[in-house]
Amino acid sequence: MWVGVFSxxxxxxxxxxxxxxxxxxxxxxxxxxxLTARDLLxxxxxxxxxxxxxxxxxxxxxxxxxxxxxxxxxxxxxxxLVVLSTWLARTLDTPHRLAVPVGLASLVLPxxxxxxxxxxxxxxxxxxGVGLALALARLHSSGSKDAAWAVVVVGGLAPLLREHGLxxxxxxxxxxxxxxxxxxxxxxxxxxxxxxxxxxVGVMPGTHPLDVPWSDRAGGALAAFTTDDPGSLSFLxxxxxxxxxxxxEFVTANDRLGQLAWHLSRTARxxxxxxxxxxxxxxATWLHRSKAAWRVAALxxxxxxxxxxxxxxxxxxxxxxxxxxxxxxASVRSRRVLLGLxxxxxxxxxxxxxxxxxxxxxxxxxxxxxxxxxGAWLHEHARPGDLLGGVHQDVGLxxxxxxxxxPDGSPAxxxxxxxxxxxxxxxxxxxxxxxxxxxxxxxxxxxxxxxPRPCADAPLPAGxxxxxxxxxxxxxxxxxxx
Numbered sequence: 419m420w421v422g423v424f425s426x427x428x429x430x431x432x433x434x435x436x437x438x439x440x441x442x443x444x445x446x447x448x449x450x451x452x453l454t455a456r457d458l459l460x461x462x463x464x465x466x467x468x469x470x471x472x473x474x475x476x477x478x479x480x481x482x483x484x485x486x487x488x489x490x491x492x493x494x495x496x497x498x499l500v501v502l503s504t505w506l507a508r509t510l511d512t513p514h515r516l517a518v519p520v521g522l523a524s525l526v527l528p529x530x531x532x533x534x535x536x537x538x539x540x541x542x543x544x545x546x547g548v549g550l551a552l553a554l555a556r557l558h559s560s561g562s563k564d565a566a567w568a569v570v571v572v573g574g575l576a577p578l579l580r581e582h583g584l585x586x587x588x589x590x591x592x593x594x595x596x597x598x599x600x601x602x603x604x605x606x607x608x609x610x611x612x613x614x615x616x617x618x619v620g621v622m623p624g625t626h627p628l629d630v631p632w633s634d635r636a637g638g639a640l641a642a643f644t645t646d647d648p649g650s651l652s653f654l655x656x657x658x659x660x661x662x663x664x665x666x667e668f669v670t671a672n673d674r675l676g677q678l679a680w681h682l683s684r685t686a687r688x689x690x691x692x693x694x695x696x697x698x699x700x701x702a703t704w705l706h707r708s709k710a711a712w713r714v715a716a717l718x719x720x721x722x723x724x725x726x727x728x729x730x731x732x733x734x735x736x737x738x739x740x741x742x743x744x745x746x747x748a749s750v751r752s753r754r755v756l757l758g759l760x761x762x763x764x765x766x767x768x769x770x771x772x773x774x775x776x777x778x779x780x781x782x783x784x785x786x787x788x789x790x791x792x793g794a795w796l797h798e799h800a801r802p803g804d805l806l807g808g809v810h811q812d813v814g815l816x817x818x819x820x821x822x823x824x825p826d827g828s829p830a831x832x833x834x835x836x837x838x839x840x841x842x843x844x845x846x847x848x849x850x851x852x853x854x855x856x857x858x859x860x861x862x863x864x865x866x867x868x869x870p871r872p873c874a875d876a877p878l879p880a881g882x883x884x885x886x887x888x889x890x891x892x893x894x895x896x897x898x899x900x
Contacts, residue, residue, distance in 0.1 A: 419518065420501055420504075423497075423500055423501050423504050423518060423521060423522065424497040424498065424500070424501050425497065426497075426500065426522060426525070427496045427497035427498070427499060427500035427501065427522070427525065427534070428493045428494050428496055428497030428534070429493070429497075430496070430525055430531060430534070431492070431493045431496050431531050431532075431533075431534025431535040432493050432534075432535070434531055434535060435489075435535040438776060438779065438780060439780075439783070440535065440779055440780065440782075440783055441783045441786050441787055441790070442485055442782070442783065442785075442786025442787065442789065442790060442815075442816070443484065443485035443488060443489070443536075443537040443786060443812065443815045444489075444532075444535055444536040444537065444779060444782050444786070445536035445537050445538040446538075447538055448485070448488070448536065448537040448538065448812065448815060449811040449812050449814065449815060449885065450465070450466050450885065451466060451470055451471050451484075451488060451537055451538055451539060452471070452484030452485060452487075452488050452537050452814075452815045453484065453811060453814050453815065453884045453885035454466050454468060454471040454885055455471035455472070455474055455475040455478060455484050455487065455488070456475075456478065456484065456814070456819050456884040456885075457883055457884050457885055458471060458472055458475045458619060458620060458621075459475050459478060459479070459819075460819070460821070460881060460882065460883070460884065461620075461880065461881040462881045462882065462883040462884070462885075463621070463631035463881075463883075464619075464621065464631055464632055465631065465632055465883075465885055465887055466580075466632050467539075467577065467578050467579055467580050467581070467583065467632050468578060468616075468619045468621060468632070469539070469542070469575065469578035469579045469618075469619060470488075470491065470538075470539035470542050470543075470579060470580075471484075471488070472618075472619035472620070473491045473542075474487030474488055474490065474491045475487075477490075478819075483815060483816060484537065484814075484815045485537060485786075485790075485815045485816060488536075488537030488538075489535060489536070489537055491542070492533060492534050492535065492536055492537065492538070492539075492540075492541045492542070493534045493535065493541075495533075495534070495539075495541035495542040495544075495545050496525075496530070496531070496533060496534030496541045496545075498542075498545045499524070499530075499541055499544050499545035499548060499740055500521045500522050500524070500525065500740075501521070502521075502545055502548040502549050502552055503520070503521035503522075503523075503524060503548050503740050503741075503743075503744050504517050504518055504520065504521025504522070505521075505552055506521075506548055506551055506552045506555065506715065506741075506744050506748075507520040507521055507744050507747065507748050509552060509555045509556055509559065509711065509715075510555065510711065510712065510715065510744070510745075510748040511748070511751070512747070512748045512751045513751065516747075516751055516757075520743070520744055520747040520748065521744070523743050523744075523747065523761075523764060524739060524740035524743050526764050526765060526767075526768040527736070527739060527764075527767070527768060527771070528768065528771050528772045528774075528775035528776070529732070529733065529736045529739070529771075529775070530544070530736075530739065530740060532775055532779065533733075535779070537815070539579055539580055540733055540737060542579060543579045543580050543582060543583075543737055544737050544738070544739075544740050544741075546572065546576055546579055546583075546586070547582075547586060547718045547721060547737065547738055547740075547741055548718075548740055548741050548744070549572050550569070550572045550573060550576065550586055550589065550590060550718050551714075551715040551716070551717070551718045551741055551744075552715075553565050553568035553569045553572055554569055554589075554590075554593040554597075554711075554714040554715060554717065554718075555711040555712075555714060555715040556568075556711075557569055557593070557594075557597050557598070557601070557714070558593075558597055558598070558710035558711045558713075558714050559709075559710070559711040561598040561600075561601075563601070566594065566597065566598075566601035566604055567604070569590050569593055569594055569597075569604075569608075570590065570594070570604050570607045570608055570611055571611060572586075572590065573586055573587050573589065573590020573591065573593075573608045573611075574587060574590065574607070574608045574609070574610070574611025574612045574615055575611060575612075575615045575618070576590070577612055577615070577627075577630075578615055578616065578618070578619065581724065581729065582721040582724065582734070582737060585720055585721045585723070585724065586718055586721060587608055587609070587612055589717045589718055589720060589721075590605075590608045591605040591606075591608045591609075592605075592717065593714045593717055594608070596714075597714075609627045612627035612628075613626070613627040616630060664680065665677070665680055668680060678726075678727065681725075681726060681727060681728060681730040682726055682730075684730040685725045685726060685730040685731075685732075685734075685735060688730070688731065688732040688735075689725070689732040689735035689736060691767060692722070692732065692735035692736045692738075692739055693722075693735060695739055695742045695743070695746070696719055696722055696735070696738060696742050698742070698746055699716065699719060699741070699742035699743075699745040699746050700716060700719065702745050702746050702748075702749035702750070703715070703716040703745055703749070705749055706749060712745075715741075715745065716745055718738065718741060719738050719741060719742060719745075721737060721738055722734070722735045722737065722738050743764070746760060747760065785812075786812070788856055788857060788858055788859065789810070789812045789813050789815065789816055789859075790816040791856055792813050792816070792817070792837060792854065792856055792859055792861060793813055793814075793815070793816025793817040794816070795854045795861065796813070796817040796818060796820070796835060796861070797817065797818055799835075799853070800817070800818055800820055800835060803833065803874075803877075803878055804820055804833050804834070804835060805820055805821055805822070805823035805830060805833045805834040805835070805878075805892055806820035806821070806822060806823070806834070806835055806837065806884075807822065807823050807824045807825055807834045807835065807836040807837065807890075808824070808836050808837035808838045808859075809838070810837050810838070810839075810859060811885065811886070813837050813859070814884055814885075819884060820835070820884070821878060821882035821883060821884055821890075821892060822882075822883055822884055822885065822886045822890035822892075823890055823891060823892040824886075824889045824890050824891065825842060825845075826889075826891055827845060827846065828891070828893065828894070829872065829873045829876070829894050829897045830873070830891070830892045830893065830894050831845070831848070831864055832848070832864050832871060832872040832873050832874075833871075833873060833874075833892075833894070834863075834864070835853075835861050835862075835863055836850065836861065836862040836863070837859055837860075837861055837862075838859065838860065838862065839858055839859055839860070841862070842862055845864070848864040848865045848868075849864070849865060850862045850863070850864060851863060851864075851865065851866050853866050872897075873894050873897040876894040876895065876896055876897035877894075877895075877896075878892060878894070879892065879893065879895070
C-alpha cells in the first residue's frame with residue numbers, strides 16, 4: 419500500500435509536467451534554492467536554509483542540472499507528503515479503507531501538485547509539517563520513546579528547511595513539554611539539534627542555534643518593521659509596481675500598523691481558501707479536544723501565522739493545507755454525509771483553480787527555455803575559472819558552475835560573462851562586446867578576441883559564491899588591471 423501511495427504522489431507532478439510540456443526550473447524563487455546547491459558544493463555560505471538544496475547537491479557532479487535535480491527532489495517530497503498524510507490519518511483512528519483517500523486528497527489542490535514540479539522546498543516543508551504532527555500524535559497516544567525522539571529530530575531540523583521551521587521547532591518543544599512525563603526534559607534537546615543540525619549539510623554551527631549564514635534572509639524580511647528605507651527590503655522587488663509603491667509609503671512613514679494591515683489584506687486576498695481550511699481544521703480539532711493526540715497534531719498549523727505578519731504569499735498559508743485536510747477528514751470519518759460534502763467542496767475548489775495554475779505554470783516555460791538557451795551557449799564557451807554576472811541569476815541553473823561577479827571595474831571583469839538585456843556601461847580599460855544575442859538576453863564579454871586573456875591564471879578565492887543577494891564581487895589576488 420505504502421509504495422502505491424508514494425508512487426501516486428511522486429509521479430503525478432511529473433506526469434502533469436510532461437503532459438503540459440512544462441520545462442525548466444519552475445517557481446518564483448528557483449535560483450535561490452538551485453544555486454545554493456552549487457554553493458554547498460563549493461563551500462560558500464548558504465544564503466537560504468540548506469536542507470532542500472543539500473538533497474540534490476550530490477547529483478550535480480554527475481552532470482544533473484540544479485533544475486532537474488531540484489524538480490526530482492520536489493516530486494519525491496510530494497510522494498513522502500501523501501505517505502505521511504495517510505499515516506497520520508490512520509494514527510487519528512481513520513479506517514484503513516478511508517485513510518488512503520484522505521492522504522491523497524491534498525493532490526486535488528493544484529498548489530500541492532505544483533510544489534512537486536517546482537525547484538522550491540514547499541513540498542518537502544509541507545511533508546515535514548505533517549511528519550511533525552504525526553510524531554506528536556504518536557507520542558501523546560502511545561507514549562513511545564521512538565516518537566519522542568522523532569519529535570526532537572524533526573522539530574530540531576525544521577529550521578534547515580525554511581523560515582517556518584523556527585515555528586515548528588517551538589511547536590516541538592511545546593509538544594514535548596506537555597507530553598508524557600518521562601519525555602518532557604527532551605524538549606531542551608530541540609535547540610541542541612537546531613544548533614548542530616547544520617553539520618548534516620556541511621555547514622559549521624555558530625555560537626548559538628540561530629547563528630547561521632541564512633539568518634540574514636529571515637532577519638531582512640522582519641527588518642521591514644524597523645526601517646524607513648524601502649530600498650533595503652529585497653522582497654519588494656517581487657511585488658507588482660502598484661503594491662510596491664503602496665508598501666514603500668508605509669515603510670517611509672514608519673506606519674507599522676499600515677504595514678500589518680497591508681499584509682493582512684494581502685494574505686486574505688491571495689489565500690482565503692487556505693485560511694478557511696485552517697479555521698475549519700482548528701474547529702474540527704476542538705471537537706476532539708479531549709484526546710491529547712488531536713490537540714498536539716493541530717499544533718503545526720501555527721506555521722501559517724507568519725503570513726499575517728510578513729510572508730503573506732499564498733504558498734506560505736497553503737503550506738499547512740495537507741495537514742488541515744487530514745484533520746478535517748479524520749474528524750468526520752464516521753459521518754458519511756459530511757465526509758461526502760467535504761469531498762465535493764474540495765473537488766469543486768480544485769476544478770476552479772486548476773486552469774489558472776496551469777496557465778501560470780505554462781507562462782514560466784518560455785522564459786525558462788530562453789535561460790536554458792543562454793546556459794547551453796555558456797556550456798560551450800565558458801571554461802573553469804570563468805565568472806557569471808548580471809541580475810538574471812536563473813541562467814546559472816542551466817549554465818556550468820560559474821561563480822557570481824557583477825562587473826565593477828576590477829580585474830575579475832576579464833573573466834566574466836555578463837548576461838543582460840541592455841548594453842553594459844563603458845569601461846576605462848577594455849570594451850564590452852556582445853558574444854551571444856538571444857531574443858531577450860545577450861551575453862557580453864570584455865574584448866573577447868584578446869589573447870592571452872588578462873588574469874587568466876589568477877586563482878579564484880575559495881568558496882566563491884554562485885548565488886548573490888544584491889551585487890556580487892570576486893577579488894582576484896595577484897592580478898593587476900592590464
